[in-house]
Amino acid sequence: MKKPDTPQDEATRLKSLRSLNILDTSAEERFDRLTRLAIRMFDVPIALVSLVDQNRQWFKSCIGLPVSETSRDISFCGHAILDNEIFIIPDASKDKRFADNPLVVNEPDIRFYAGCPLRYLDGSMLGTLCLIDTKPRTLNKEDLEALKDLAELAERELVAVQLATLDDLTRISNRRGFITLAQNSLDLCSRQEIPVSLVFFDLNNFKPINDNFGHAEGDHALKVFADHMRNTFRDSDIFARLGGDEFVVLLTNTTIESAQDIITRFRQSIDSYNKTADRGYDITFCDGIVTAEHGHNHSIEALLSQADSLMYDNKQGSPDCRKKVIAR
Secondary structure (H helix, E strand, C coil): CCCCCCCHHHHHHHHHHHHCCCCCCCHHHHHHHHHHHHHHHHHHCCEEEEECCCCCEEEEEEEEECCCCCEECCCEEEEHHCEEEEEEECCCCCCCCCCCCHHHHHCCCCCCEEEEEEECCCCCCCEEEEEEEECCCCHHHHHHHHHHHHHHHHHHHHHHHHHHEEEECCCCCCCHHHHHHHHHHEEEEEECCCEEEEEEEEECCCHHHHHHHHHHCCCCHHHHHHHHHHHHHHCCEEEEECCCCCEEEECCCHHHHHHHHHHHHHHHHHHHHHHHHCCCCCCCCCEEEEEEEECCCHHEEEEEEEHHHHHHHHHCCCCCCCEEEECC
16 A cells, blocks of 8 residues: 655645644535535535545545544545546556555545645645445546536635635734634644643724824734734644734643743834834734633633733733633
8 A cells, every 4th residue: 555645735735734724624515516416416425525534534525434533644635635637446456556445445435536636825725525336437528527516615615714814914823714724623622631822912092193194004013013923933833813902822732831931032123113104103903812721721712802802801900911821
């Protein structure tokens, strides 16, 4: 059996995939409709919208299989995302790359596979719309075109997913996207006893920027703040604009002390921008940091509420506008 190679743009591809906030979400009719249509059009028992994560392929839509994911090492879709064209295996039992694959020698007894890569806006291959049959077969030219058409519809739905979870102005996650992705990350860290800290940000004196310099300048300040979040925080961190002049970041594998150091560096980055930008005002912020204690179940909404309250208290009285609290 041949394991799938790793795409050259793997880091970018995974970042794009995770920015969708779609992994491990519930089934949706808009994707299930496509796989049902694929089964009717091609007369196959199995059709999937498969997204290839770091170590697994996860099915956003799955008709004909009793599982929601499989290992990437044995996946057919891991091979399919390596090229722009439809990846076809007429008979996997006679293909040396797959003949001894567990998915071929055991259930679901794959023989035929056809996977059309799902491209993201940046060109990354996130997964496939794929057809699977338990008997060998091929596709003609018209079939291939029809499969491409269905894949394009799936691509549009993936883009729509991100548009629903992205902030229009700053192009980072919005509140909806943050809640979904951050809760999944928080649950995972809790199970593995990994420290997590959440930081709630509120820009200081934002209204005077709009009043004195205009709303376009206020929008510019918000985008600058978001850009500095991108440049400061790690790929594993989850950050978002919650609305107005409020932002948040979930720092994984980060103690309260480390979180304070990270926010200090972030503040220094903003201060450095203020010195060189010379736009007639400074971007400053107040923050509240909370951390999730091991052995307790936490919701992102509860942590947000605690961090928001702490930030407000800090804004009212703390000289350095920063304190810490252990969430219980």
